Amino acid sequence: MRLPKLYNSIRNILSSKEAKVPIEIFVRHCHLSDASSHKKRPEGFSREKCNQNFLSSIDGQEGVNVTFFLDTFYPMQKRHFILDQDLYPVVQMNEGNEGGSFCFMLEYVLSQNFSPDTIVYFLEDDYLHRNGWIDVLREAIDLSGIDYVTLYDHKDKYFLPQYKGLKSELFLSHGAHFRTTPSTTNTYAMKFSTLQRDKEIHFAFSRGKKITEDHAKFLALSSKGARLISPIPGWSCHMEPEYMSPCVDWDSFLQEDLNSSIVY
Numbered sequence: 001m002r003l004p005k006l007y008n009s010i011r012n013i014l015s016s017k018e019a020k021v022p023i024e025i026f027v028r029h030c031h032l033s034d035a036s037s038h039k040k041r042p043e044g045f046s047r048e049k050c051n052q053n054f055l056s057s058i059d060g061q062e063g064v065n066v067t068f069f070l071d072t073f074y075p076m077q078k079r080h081f082i083l084d085q086d087l088y089p090v091v092q093m094n095e096g097n098e099g100g101s102f103c104f105m106l107e108y109v110l111s112q113n114f115s116p117d118t119i120v121y122f123l124e125d126d127y128l129h130r131n132g133w134i135d136v137l138r139e140a141i142d143l144s145g146i147d148y149v150t151l152y153d154h155k156d157k158y159f160l161p162q163y164k165g166l167k168s169e170l171f172l173s174h175g176a177h178f179r180t181t182p183s184t185t186n187t188y189a190m191k192f193s194t195l196q197r198d199k200e201i202h203f204a205f206s207r208g209k210k211i212t213e214d215h216a217k218f219l220a221l222s223s224k225g226a227r228l229i230s231p232i233p234g235w236s237c238h239m240e241p242e243y244m245s246p247c248v249d250w251d252s253f254l255q256e257d258l259n260s261s262i263v264y
Contacts, residue, residue, distance in 0.1 A: 019063070020062045020063035020138070021063065021117055021118070021119055021138055021141070021142075022063045022064075022065070022114075022115070022118045022119065023063060023064045023065070023118070023119040023121060023134065023137065023138070023189075024065050024067070024109075024112075024114060024118055024119070024120050024121070024192075025058075025064065025065065025066045025067070025121045025123055026066075026067050026069065026105055026108075026109060026120070026121070026122055026123065027051075027054070027066060027067070027068050027069065027123045027124075027125065028069045028071070028101055028102070028105060028122075028123070028124055028125060029047070029051075029068060029069065029070045029071070029080065029082050029125045030070065030071035030072075030073070030074070030101065030125075031070075031071065031072055031073065031074040031075065031076040031080065032073075032074040032076075039240055040240060040241055040242070041126075041239055041240070041241070042239060042241050042244070042250070042251060042254060043251070043254070044251070044254035044255060045126075045239050045254060047081075047125045047126060048081045049254055050125060050126055050127055050128055050239065051081065051082065051125070053128050053129060053253055053256075054123070054127070054128075054129060055085075055087070056131075057129045057130070057131050057133060057134075058134065061134045064134060065088070066087070066088040067088060067089055067091060067108075068082050068088055068089065068090045068091070069090070069091050069092075069093060069101065069104070069105050069108075070082055070083070070090055070091070070092050070093070071092075071093050071094070071095050071096065071101045072092055072093070072094055073094050073095055073096035073097075074096065091108065097209075097210040097211070098186070098206075098210065098211045098212055099206040099207065099208070099209035099210055099211055099212050100206075102122075102186060102206040102212050103203060103206050103207050105122070106199070106202055106203060106206070109195070110195070110196065110199060114192040115192065116191065116192055116193035116196075117191055117192070117193070118191065118192040119137065119138065119141050119189055119190070119191060119192075120189060120190060120191070120192050120195055121137065121188075121189040122186060122187060122188055122189070123187050124185065124186060124187045124238075126238065126239045127152070127187055127236050127237065127238055127239065128236065128237045128239065128250055128253045128254075129151070129235065129236045129237075130234075130235050130236070130248065132175070132235070133151055133235040133236060135175060136151065136173070136175055136176045136231060136235050137149060137151060137189055137235075139173035139174055139175060139176065140171075140173060140176070140178060140189075140229060140231070141189065141190070141191060142173075143171050143173060143178070143229070145227060146171070146227055146229055147190060147194050147198075147221070147226040147227050147228065148184075148188055148189070148190045148194070148218070148221065148226060148227070148228040148229070149178075149188065149189045149190070149228070149229055149230075150181070150184035150185070150187065150188045150189075150228065150229075150230045150236075151189075151230070151231060151234060151235040151236035152184060152185065152187065152230060152234050152236050152237060152238055152245055153230050153231060153232055153233050153234030153245040153246060153247075154181060154184065154230060154243065154245075155242070155243045155244060155245065155246050156242075156243050157181060157182075158246070163182075166182070168180045168181065171229060176231045176232075176235070177231065177232045178229040178230065178231050178232065179229060179230060179232055180227055180228065180229055181228055181229065181230045182215075182218065182219065182222065182228075183214065183215040183217075183218035183219060183228070184214065184218060184228060184230065185214055185238060186212050186214045187236070187238070188228070194226075198221060198224070198226065201217060201220050201221055201224070202217065204217075204220070205217035205220070233245060233246060233247040233248050234246075234248060237250045
């Protein structure tokens, strides 16, 4: 009579080990951004294409949830495309600048009851992703001694004078190589417990500012012992031609027709 109970216990233990670490993704959109409206963009770029690429890349992935944020401060002549999807909730806000919208999102996330190991991924609306990035992110967060992860391989770290002589520690996971990096944009991931631990630093470099001082933020986190890594090559890319993740043909992603694979 005890064998069925033993079998069920073993099965439950194995099932719990196979369960994927949950990933909560928070994506910020807006009607107009003073932080990025002046930036050069690659041919074929649109935020809607970035969103289509993102949704396609997470389609069918286990343990992944998304919350969209939309800053409606500036009037918009037509309805924002993010409101036309019903896969995930859209939280609307009225901030009018990047720093304010980041703080709004941060307060929302910190009010949630996530498990300490839940991976929180903050994502801006002008990024592309390679298929498979979900697994790479989970592997990166699981590396010993790592606090923060960006999937973006920053091209500026290879040619700007300020990074001449930059030394990085290398890491290897099952599916990718990583290097330590001094800073990243406001698109990055960490465990929920790490975000809770460092929340005052995250607020400090956005609160009362039009644009988050992301470089200074990560230098401050580093001074407290936190380590940030990025993959080589990148699994995501910020859409600025001069700084796109090297060694990946990101332009081809912008030419793909993803509409047929996404159901709103």
